[in-house]
Amino acid sequence: MYHQPTYESQLFGYRQCRDQNLLAFLRHLQCLPPMDKNGPMNGRCSRETEQMEQFLNQAFGFTNIPQHYIVPGVKSFSLQQYPHQMQPDAVIYFPHKCANSFAMTTQEIKNWQRSYRVYAAKNVNGMSKETLHKALQGKSEDGSDAFRMKFVVRISTCPILMEFDAKVIPRRLTDEWPNRIKLVSVTGIDFAGRKHDIGDIQHYLLNWQKLFHLDPKTGLPVVHNGRDFCPVSRGPSAILDEKRLRDSLTLMVRLRLRACDEEGVHIVVETGIGLGVFSGKQLGIDQKVRRLSARAAREVLEEDGPSYKSIRAVVFALPVFSQGRSHERVPDTYDDFVNEFRTSNYNGRIPVLIADQ
Template identity: 60%
Template sequence: MHHQPKLAASVSIGNPACESRDQERTSRRMNRVAGSATVLDKDDIVAARLRGARSSGPDASLHSSDTDNLPAQIRTPKSYASEIFGVDRSTSEELRTLLKYLRRQLPPMDKQGPMSGKCIPETDQMEDFLKRNFGFYNNGQYIVSGVRAFELRKPLSKMESNARIYFPHEHRGSFTMTVSEIRRWQNSFAVYADKSISGTDKVFLYKALQGKSKDGDEAFRMKFVVRISDCPILMKFDAKILPRSLDEYWPNNIKLVSVTGIDFAGRQHDAKDITTYITNWEKVFELDRTTGMPAVFHGRDFRPLKRHPPVVLDEQRLVNDLICMVRTRLRACDIEGVQIVVETGIGLGVFAGKHIGIDGQVRMLSAYAVRYVLQNEWSVYKNIRAIVFALPIFSRTLDGHQLPDTYHDFVNEFRESKYRGPIPVLIADQDMHELTIAIALQGFRVSQLNPADSHGVFGEYWQNHGPAVEEKLALTTVGLLVQHHLINPSVLDHSKYHFI
């Protein structure tokens, strides 16, 4: 049986002005990541530092930036790209062991696996699970366009506390939980919002978390709102169920952090992202002759002009807001007692603006924002001990050559800045579930990041057979039970809303 680790007491933290006082450059040339020539044993690393040996970058001797460059003796079929920064003599042996394990011992991500497509069997499985256990049914209404509403004929509040629930159904390899456990996970739900954002109050949050935020200003505020709760993982992204008996504690170590990223894809609900961060948006997008705003096509999308000038970003405003977003979610995690934070590239996929040529710039500024907060505000965090970035490498040319990806931009940021903050950072070509489960099984309190939609509805389009990460999390975790407003009453409980 796994025991919950003892945590330091959580503290309430104030929120300094969301401005970067750092004078570092926020734009950099995109570089390919160079591989490390040698990988030393941990004792050699410590000895070299004690002798004052100079490395070529932060913890260069711990790097293995590209599996093609690893020495033959450790280049195994299980190898995957990873980098570690910020590990030094002060890093505990326990943490060193964990990070080493995460780099070397996990199976590589199957990027063409069963959940890389439409996930029809997994969607059917979740619907069937909810129907059998809770009387789930779609009532013909919609929360927002394309998002089906539903009801439960057997809500958890009316079920016996000791009743057992099996996912996906009762059999030897099912994930077993009790109604009382689910209620406890539901009760852990909390919202942390940046109090410096105008218009963000409990009335707004209550409305927004039902999918009722308006286009523009209200949608814009949601990127500074963090939802967090206990949220066990039911199966990995290989679609294989995780067997769990009731005497296993590890699922209770996992929290899910749902937060909205910046949307440069160009959608009506997030119009303010375009008009705030792109200074020449009127020359980039087709305009509505009546409103002067970007014209809406297919009910929600903006369309770039076929020929438009290079997009000009307001880099200072963008990086300041990115820093605020990082600061808010890390403080929420710290207050909730999270020890290891698993992050992913929020807003750095289809929402990064590749179609208008700014995705590389957005990725680099996002990496800068995270590194800036960890480098300059580490003393604020009382519980967080390490940050792990799950950044799978997908981008390749048709002939298989590697293209710059989010992984490389984050590695470049931490390497070129010579990051030596006291909070170690691991960047890995891995999926978040694999990392999170491994950390939870080691007894650490761990969070993983859910890149949520600005509508504020958990799982958003999870029934629509075309899931992005948010929808896949709805299909593989208990997230629908603990973070969806139509199932968990805590989501609409004003006492759960906090401002930092």
């Protein structure tokens, strides 16, 4: 029996799909409870952060190292004991041992860690095993080092401990579902205007020198608070190199989906694409960036879909957070993706669900 969707969603490519079980699954996803967008994970998550720190401290002796950072803004830490030093059958409970905790063994944790794989685009300038090894240790420099990492995908088996509403997902040791979830790094372009991603600003914005205050000695944007560039007040509109941006977005989507396919992923769930400041909202280019992102995804699915060995469907989870002053619905990433797949008459072999979730 088919039930009405409980939130905004659109399904594309289902007419050419002959797998009725797959279609039933996608229809079921449309009927899940709506996302709690006002929950604690919507920015107000200090309690959840403390909960995670307490869990890590109790389970592994986690402590932050004062004045040390892995990358700017991310504190360095130490552990008193590592999973490989513990008994394989030792049971760890998140957030602690209780009726609805998430239970796991240290052997499972080690297995999840060993599943870690890295896929990189070989044709990117400067890409090598040496630069990858350096970057994966958190030692990438600003500029070209950071820029190359947008063409690198990291993927591993990684269970989900809680939902967006911060409610812990109960799990017994006999439950196998955590071993069927892969976490994939989302490669992307960052137009937020931050020191680490200066390569993005220089590579894709034709008039970047006119958008930010420049240091007269270096000719580079002035950095405020150790991280952010200082935009020119009432400066000109940003001019995108659209072809260069589109080519990069296409390569990133192609690499990400190919990695998922090689790792045996059946249902790909893409999240957080082109949101907020990262798509250049403060520069006035966010809608254009989102549309190019949607176009790149659609074209790759149409071109590469027939060659996928594992991927059977793609879900774009694009929650709508934008509201006007009167709390009316404002077009967002969700709308740009729906419009792209609808107006282009998507004809890919892979069914696509776009969801406000």
